[in-house]
Amino acid sequence: MKFLFKAAFFLTVVLILLPTGGSKENTKSTAADQQISASEAVSAASAAMSDMRQFCARQPGACAVGAQAAATLGHKAQAGAKMLYEFLSEKLGPQETGSVGSNNLSGKAAASAARPSQHQLTPTDLAPTWRAPQRKDVDKSPA
Numbered sequence: 001m002k003f004l005f006k007a008a009f010f011l012t013v014v015l016i017l018l019p020t021g022g023s024k025e026n027t028k029s030t031a032a033d034q035q036i037s038a039s040e041a042v043s044a045a046s047a048a049m050s051d052m053r054q055f056c057a058r059q060p061g062a063c064a065v066g067a068q069a070a071a072t073l074g075h076k077a078q079a080g081a082k083m084l085y086e087f088l089s090e091k092l093g094p095q096e097t098g099s100v101g102s103n104n105l106s107g108k109a110a111a112s113a114a115r116p117s118q119h120q121l122t123p124t125d126l127a128p129t130w131r132a133p134q135r136k137d138v139d140k141s142p143a
Contacts, residue, residue: 001081 056063 001077
């Protein structure tokens with residue numbers, strides 16, 4: 001998902017930087033009229049950012065609806081990504097799991113091999129951990 005956002009961002013940057021392809025006479029006359037310095041561009045961008053920060057204070061209803069729409073789009077994106085993951089896992093994933101020699105199992109053994117085990121702990125896993133016995137010959141009286 002992060003890759004898609006990065007790709008969309010850089011594609012937008014590339015599209016902005018591409019020349020428009022208009023006639024050269026028009027671009028010369030408008031380029032002289034539209035010279036913007038870097039400081040003017042920075043001040044315009046900072047003014048736009050401060051205006052966007054105040055948007056929710058001015059329009060709380062629109063901000064709430066926008067938040068709901070963003071949440072809905074996020075849920076739809078998650079559901080779509082899950083469907084795509086399951087589809088790709090089904091198509092590209094391994095078709096058969098298990099050991100190499102599992103093809104010649106009997107019917108009951110094959111059915112139990114296909115079903116994952118619920119009890120995977122061995123008796124040694126279930127045994128309590130070893131603790132050293134407490135010494136009885138230690139004098140507990142204060143000195």
